[in-house]
Amino acid sequence: MAFSESNIERLLEQAEAADVFSKAVAGFILPDGSTRIIAHNTPENTVFDIASLTKVCPTSTLALNYILEGKLDVDTKVIDYIPELNTNYREDIRIFHLLTHSLDYRVPMKTLRELPPEGILDALFTYKFEKAPGADFNYGNPASVLLGIVLQRLTGKDLQQQGREKFFEPLGMTRSGWDPLTRDWNPIPKEEISPTEICAFRGREICGEIHDESAWVLRQLYPVGSAGMFSCVPDLLKFVKMVMDDRPKGILKMVSENAFDKAVGACTALGWELAQSKFMGSRVSPHAFGKTGFTGASIVADPIAGAAVVLLSNFTYPHREQNADRIHAFRASLADAFFGAL
Numbered sequence: 001m002a003f004s005e006s007n008i009e010r011l012l013e014q015a016e017a018a019d020v021f022s023k024a025v026a027g028f029i030l031p032d033g034s035t036r037i038i039a040h041n042t043p044e045n046t047v048f049d050i051a052s053l054t055k056v057c058p059t060s061t062l063a064l065n066y067i068l069e070g071k072l073d074v075d076t077k078v079i080d081y082i083p084e085l086n087t088n089y090r091e092d093i094r095i096f097h098l099l100t101h102s103l104d105y106r107v108p109m110k111t112l113r114e115l116p117p118e119g120i121l122d123a124l125f126t127y128k129f130e131k132a133p134g135a136d137f138n139y140g141n142p143a144s145v146l147l148g149i150v151l152q153r154l155t156g157k158d159l160q161q162q163g164r165e166k167f168f169e170p171l172g173m174t175r176s177g178w179d180p181l182t183r184d185w186n187p188i189p190k191e192e193i194s195p196t197e198i199c200a201f202r203g204r205e206i207c208g209e210i211h212d213e214s215a216w217v218l219r220q221l222y223p224v225g226s227a228g229m230f231s232c233v234p235d236l237l238k239f240v241k242m243v244m245d246d247r248p249k250g251i252l253k254m255v256s257e258n259a260f261d262k263a264v265g266a267c268t269a270l271g272w273e274l275a276q277s278k279f280m281g282s283r284v285s286p287h288a289f290g291k292t293g294f295t296g297a298s299i300v301a302d303p304i305a306g307a308a309v310v311l312l313s314n315f316t317y318p319h320r321e322q323n324a325d326r327i328h329a330f331r332a333s334l335a336d337a338f339f340g341a342l
Helices: 006-017 051-068 095-099 118-124 141-154 159-171 213-218 233-244 252-255 325-339
Strands: 024-029 035-040 196-200 204-206 289-293 295-302 307-313
Touching: 006 035, 006 233, 006 325, 024 233, 035 196, 051 159, 051 233, 051 252, 051 289, 051 295, 051 307, 118 141, 118 213, 141 159, 141 213, 159 233, 159 307, 204 289, 204 325, 233 307, 233 325, 295 325
Parallel strands: none
Antiparallel strands: 024 035, 024 307, 196 204, 289 295, 295 307
């Protein structure tokens, strides 16, 4: 079998018919290094809010770069950079726990959205954990918020600046970053940005501003590591290809192998999710790494196949669904169709 654009187009049409989304762009890296992009009801360079893809592009991948450069270590204490972190276990929390989401935060950050930004941070800094760091995998936003703060204090630059210097400008990711409508470099016209949701919390259509409520509030202080980035499929393909090409040397191993020992009983790479069939499907290797975003975004990359798929869609427009089951099912089907044909 070979890669079939018609099969992918058929899947996109079926998803639209089932009201999973009305707009989507799917991008593919093929084993020979070439790329293909299939756009559905929107131009291929449409800018989307990529939601939790922010956790990897740029946040955790920045951290991995600094680790490889010797500027940071997985065993570094978080309180070395966030001394106001006054949780129990504060002396035991390491960069490793932020990269692997193995802190026992049991507070959905959407419940903090009515607080001022300083109040949200105080809730995270003073949270009392029931379990020790590293005891469980517990995916959520708080670890990435803390990681973003660490990186900002490590470098003296916010995530927007770091992302531009390390990734966006060197890779030619000209449409990626925070604040697409208002930034002073390469602002994006509103008509080139996909609206994200008609939001009851803010009482308006969200387009070009951060969809995640807590990240939107925290943006009053600085860009946070959990959500808020905007990008397009052509840009994200360049970013994923950088990682797949093992640049810098050593990063591919960090993102494609389980960071936990058997005692934890969980599977995740440093900074990226690993071998998650619920959105990666059944045709990828155990070294496949990726990430999803609440708005309908996802990355699935398999270094064994030498291939990857990136999806951006308007899954949350006009209104979000109760869970991600339907978009996960589509992501898995898309991955199966692509990787199964290689």
